[in-house]
Amino acid sequence: MIRVRPANWDRVLPDFRLGWAENDREACLNNLGPLSSISRALADPSSGQVPKDGERRVPPLAEQLLGAHVFCPDGGHYVVSADDKKVQCTVHGDVLSPRQPIAPSDNSPSNKLLRNFTGVTVTLTFLEDGLHAVATIDRK
Numbered sequence: 001m002i003r004v005r006p007a008n009w010d011r012v013l014p015d016f017r018l019g020w021a022e023n024d025r026e027a028c029l030n031n032l033g034p035l036s037s038i039s040r041a042l043a044d045p046s047s048g049q050v051p052k053d054g055e056r057r058v059p060p061l062a063e064q065l066l067g068a069h070v071f072c073p074d075g076g077h078y079v080v081s082a083d084d085k086k087v088q089c090t091v092h093g094d095v096l097s098p099r100q101p102i103a104p105s106d107n108s109p110s111n112k113l114l115r116n117f118t119g120v121t122v123t124l125t126f127l128e129d130g131l132h133a134v135a136t137i138d139r140k
Helices: 006-042 054-066 109-116
Strands: 002-004 078-080 087-089 117-127 130-139
Touching: 002 006, 006 054, 006 078, 006 087, 006 109, 006 117, 054 078, 109 117
Parallel strands: none
Antiparallel strands: 002 117, 078 087, 117 130
16 A cells, blocks of 8 residues: 655655646647647638637637647647747747746646645555556545
């Protein structure tokens, strides 16, 4: 059995927050390729410029085409770059010049989960058919 108790949580919290922020950044940057492609598809063929309402149209069109809700986990917004060639995030930047916050933003779902965390217990049991793991997360 492995247990992380609230009294000891402050020792590992900075590392967990950085890890979650890294995962949020990676998830956000993975959205940029499809969003940039959709943005370029909306561009006027003669000028190459995305229509003024293009930024507003890209996320819903992406959701329709990809079948998934596309969003920045840290609450950033996707905007079309000044050259109309790519989409970037207001929090994480773009693929060529990414930005990494030290922790998830205060309003992100991962940070809300971390604030409500009061402990975790992981129990491992060896059974005939393999290893059985049960994780119990305690929240406020």
